Amino acid sequence: MKFPKKHTLKEIADIINCQFVGSSEFSVLGMNEIHVVEPGDIVFVDHPKYYDKALNSAATIILINKEVECPEGKALLISDDPFRDFNKLTNYFKPFTASSSSISPSATIGKGTIIQPNCFVGNNVVIGDNCVIHSNVSIYDDTIIGDNVVIHAGTILGGSAFYYKKRPEGFDQLLSGGRVVIEDNVHLGALCTIDKGVTADTTIGAGSMLDNQIQIGHDTVIGKKCLIASQVGIAGCVIIGDEVTIWGQVGITSGITIGDKTVISAKAGVSKSLEGNKHYFGIPAEDFRTKYKEIANIRQIPDILQRLKENNI
Numbered sequence: 001m002k003f004p005k006k007h008t009l010k011e012i013a014d015i016i017n018c019q020f021v022g023s024s025e026f027s028v029l030g031m032n033e034i035h036v037v038e039p040g041d042i043v044f045v046d047h048p049k050y051y052d053k054a055l056n057s058a059a060t061i062i063l064i065n066k067e068v069e070c071p072e073g074k075a076l077l078i079s080d081d082p083f084r085d086f087n088k089l090t091n092y093f094k095p096f097t098a099s100s101s102s103i104s105p106s107a108t109i110g111k112g113t114i115i116q117p118n119c120f121v122g123n124n125v126v127i128g129d130n131c132v133i134h135s136n137v138s139i140y141d142d143t144i145i146g147d148n149v150v151i152h153a154g155t156i157l158g159g160s161a162f163y164y165k166k167r168p169e170g171f172d173q174l175l176s177g178g179r180v181v182i183e184d185n186v187h188l189g190a191l192c193t194i195d196k197g198v199t200a201d202t203t204i205g206a207g208s209m210l211d212n213q214i215q216i217g218h219d220t221v222i223g224k225k226c227l228i229a230s231q232v233g234i235a236g237c238v239i240i241g242d243e244v245t246i247w248g249q250v251g252i253t254s255g256i257t258i259g260d261k262t263v264i265s266a267k268a269g270v271s272k273s274l275e276g277n278k279h280y281f282g283i284p285a286e287d288f289r290t291k292y293k294e295i296a297n298i299r300q301i302p303d304i305l306q307r308l309k310e311n312n313i
Contacts, residue, residue, distance in 0.1 A: 128146045
């Protein structure tokens with residue numbers, strides 16, 4: 001998430017009432033999660049296990065809960081609770097704004113687009129030309145939809161990220177200030193839920209087709225011309241390549257990459273990154289050749305045990 005204008009390190013420190021290390025005039029351009037940071041961004045870290053990753057990332061401002069040696073060319077914001085203060089910044093630069101109508105006056109609707117009854121279109125939404133938005137679709141603030149997109153009834157674009165920190169009094173949610181971006185010629189089935197990014201975009205690539213009842217987590221990027229069947233659940237920060245096929249009830253864990261032209265069979269559980277141009281199935285998902293060998297070996301176990309018994313071994 002980029003700020004509307006450049007800020008100084010001192011200005012940001014004043015917003016969250018914290019100390020800083022670095023020039024008071026150090027430039028701050030935005031804030032992002034670590035997987036999408038760029039120079040000028042703030043990234044937060046609150047556990048020593050991840051200090052090095054944050055300090056050595058592309059981010060040039062690190063919101064951290066301990067004063068450490070600051071790398072050259074970077075600055076620190078010292079906070080007793082970086083998670084809380086990252087939320088403060090999100091709320092400051094991207095506060096929730098209520099809409100007073102079903103279709104916000106600030107929304108832009110393209111030529112030839114049809115919006116059926118009982119839809120909600122939030123603030124600053126952009127919908128391209130020749131789209132069809134069926135009834136009871138909710139499109140949250142700042143969502144971008146391309147041309148020739150079809151969205152079926154009950155789908156929700158832009159829900160909050162499922163991202164929580166456990167505290168003694170309960171769970172604290174990381175606020176979401178990102179967007180959903182739907183590129184041209186995408187088809188979304190009924191009752192799909194696509195969460196917006198925490199600070200960046202959740203993206204569905206051009207020409208991709210999604211069946212009914214699919215969940216896509218925050219900051220996930222789905223490539224072009226993908227085919228995803230019903231009841232697939234994709235966690236946050238997943239990168240899916242182009243022309244990937246995912247069949248029904250597949251579950252995909254967060255933070256992994258799936259290569260181009262991968263095929264994942266129904267009910268698979270994907271817990272690690274998958275190489276492209278292969279066919280996978282099973283829990284955990286493996287390529288067909290590996291999985292069939294595993295199944296063949298398992299089937300031999302009763303015979304092996306019987307032979308051991310016959311030989312008193």
